[in-house]
Amino acid sequence: MNLRLSLKKIQKDDALALLTEYIPTLSIDYKNHKQVFVESPTDRKYYQMLADKLIQEKELENKLYFVSNSSGKGNCNEVINIVNQLRKGGNNSCFGIIDWDKTNDNKDHVLVHGKNYRYSIENFFFDPFYLVSLFLEMGNPHNVRDELGFAEHYNQYLLGTESVQRLEEISSWVESKFQDSFQNSDMSERLEVEYLNGKKVSLPKYFLLENGHSLEEKYKEVFPALNSFKNNGELVEKLIGIMCRSYPFIPNESVQVLKQVSES
Known part of the structure; x- marks a missing residue:
């Protein structure tokens, strides 16, 4: 007998349920994982190391993953633009963090780090x-x-x-x-x-x-x-x-x- 296999698009929750059906002790909740866009690899190192420490110390509720321009030449406008585009595309778990630079203000889903206290990271x-x-x-x-x-x-x-x-x-x-x-x-x-x-x-x-x-x-x-x-x-x-x-x-x-x- 010939079996015909095909792919069928399903929801992410359903896919996770199938993958973990026989592992009852494993709990995966991708909604508790957030992507945070930052200006440079330096920013990424800073925030990731600090966030991991805060997770370890039970100070943060959700796991944060930081993403930067790999060339190191990113800026606040790039962060704002990419977060806006992803949000428009339906990604509600992405955010941005930018330096104050003495001029920046919080925008939708993009937060300023150290406003009125420290110029940059x-x-x-x-x-x-x-x-x-x-x-x-x-x-x-x-x-x-x-x-x-x-x-x-x-x-x-x-x-x-x-x-x-x-x-x-x-x-x-x-x-x-x-x-x-x-x-x-x-x-x-x-x-x-x-x-x-x-x-x-x-x-x-x-x-x-x-x-x-x-x-x-x-x-x-x-x-x-x-x-x-x-x-x-x-x-x-x-x-x-x-x-x-x-x-x-x-x-x-x-x-x-x-x-x-x-x-x-």
Whole structure:
């Protein structure tokens, strides 16, 4: 007897039911998975590593998957356009996150990260505290351990447990090094930023509102030890990893934008 096989289009829920019919303990709900479009591979690394950590800590309801322009030359308009097109095509599980850049506002299903607090994503991981944690991890570059009085076996990932006064001392050390190289850098104007662990620290607007790419180049000039990271994206990935290992000492603005996407 000849059997004739044919394909028949069915709904995604029905397909999942057939695939998992004999696996009663497995639960798959694609509706709890959301795609989030971002501006660059750097953004993708930042958000994915942070979102995975928040999922691990039961801080997010839904799994988030981040997508970027692979060339690294994406921008906020591309993110807005692709989310709009996918939404028009019926994809209701896609969102976008873009940098503030001092001009952007939330749009339909596209959220601004760090509005009124940090210029771009670089201003989040080039945070004075993550930089000092990195220096402690590296040993004693720029005499950080001696000048700030850290014990030899101090756990750099517990920096966020220090008092606000101690954190401000640490920030002041970074500020003074910066002013030694860039004497016109104004550290007097400040903003209070909050971390998930509840710590609120006053940081210079110079670190928060300076163009992120420019800030990165200046940090490398102030702290030559950062130039030891030769490979493209190596320094960025290291700082993001330190931020995640410092949990819950992570920027509250980042947590809130991810929660907003997850709960939408």
